[in-house]
Amino acid sequence: MQRIARAALALLVAACAAGASAQTDYPRQPIRLVVTFPPGGSADAVVRMLVPRLNEKLGQAVIVDNKPGAGGNIGLSLVAKAPADGYTLGVGAAGALSANSSLYAQMPFDVQKDFRPVGMLAGIPFVLVGNPAVPAKNAKELIALAKAQPGKFSVAHGGNGTAMHLSTALFAQLAGVKVVEVPYKGSGPAALDALSGQVQLAMVDLPASLQQIKAGKLVAYAVTSPKRLPQLPDVPTMEEAGLGGYDSTGWFGVVAPAGTPPQAIAKVNAALNNALSDPVIQERMRELGVEPEPGKPEAFGAYIQSETAKWARVIKQGNIKLD
Incomplete structure (x- = not known):
């Protein structure tokens, strides 16, 4: 019985050692x-x-x-x-x-x-941009306009359920404004329609908007990140624009x-x-x-x-x- 017990213990120790080795040697395959x-x-x-x-x-x-x-x-x-x-x-x-x-x-x-x-x-930070025809020079002026004219402004975003969609919803809730949300199939088409004036505003990512912002063809009102972006150092965050607690x-x-x-x-x-x-x-x-x-x-x-x-x-x- 003692020999059997010793053999069983040896097997258990070997199994534990093998398991530990397998974890230590990870990864052993693609x-x-x-x-x-x-x-x-x-x-x-x-x-x-x-x-x-x-x-x-x-x-x-x-x-x-x-x-x-x-x-x-x-x-x-x-x-x-x-x-x-x-x-x-x-x-x-x-x-x-x-x-x-x-x-x-x-x-x-x-x-x-x-x-x-x-x-x-x-x-992935986003930026709220607008067509230059929108009569607002900054985010605070934009929010004041949207409050004064509920439902007038349309905001394009990258599609229902996307982070851009939710960022738009959070903006409207914290700003206390009513806007028309317009879903697109991606950030690029949303930015293009803001550029052409089909919609007044768009919540988009940087690759879809940065070049047009720097060219003055889109107005950047605020970024959604808690800190300013190195690519747009002069554009305030949503919180700096007056939306306390905004982080999307x-x-x-x-x-x-x-x-x-x-x-x-x-x-x-x-x-x-x-x-x-x-x-x-x-x-x-x-x-x-x-x-x-x-x-x-x-x-x-x-x-x-x-x-x-x-x-x-x-x-x-x-x-x-x-x-």
Whole structure:
């Protein structure tokens, strides 16, 4: 009996050692990175910009697998159902990871239960722009005009349920104005119609508007981020324009299936932060209109929770639904 007990103990110790070794040696095979955006956009470009550095730091190939659709729900559903071994990770945005739970009556996953945060990648600030024919020189004058003429001003944005849509709703709520929201299929078309005068205003990202702002063909009233942007140092934030507490930035980051070993999450997080802290990569990201956001998994998890609560309030107050 003693011999049997000793043999069983030896097997148990060996199994534990093997499990520990597997976690310590992670990764031992390529990593699938499910990206919930279509190829060619700024978010997809950022991910592909980071991949060579991730390959180098992790010692394995990181394979990008684009799975767009349903506001990010399709791609993240695949991640939620994947084995929790660190070899399938997902890149999701503010919609799927925070706002969609309030926008959709049914969700294919529970963000808090089905995922573990790995790290935030980038923030995407927006800017409220207007056609030069709008008789307002700054955001405070614009808000005063909109209050005096409820429903007169139309605001284009990048599509229902997008961060630009929610940024527009938050602007209207905090400013206490009634505007006509006009959804477009992306930031570019929204900016073009503001440029042509089809709509007076637009809530868009920097790549769609920066050139026209600098050329004086669009007026930049305020940026949605909590700090001024280096690309538009003279444009105030919404809070500086009088909307206390306004903070609406699009963002995206990496998550793993719940149950993924902490050692795997820590290694990927360290590789991400190494890439995101590189001045050359930071400059290239800013050229795409996004801000690098290195940080710890715990901070990213807390941010997801705070963003979920914030957008739940905005969506409820605006009675915004997608189904």
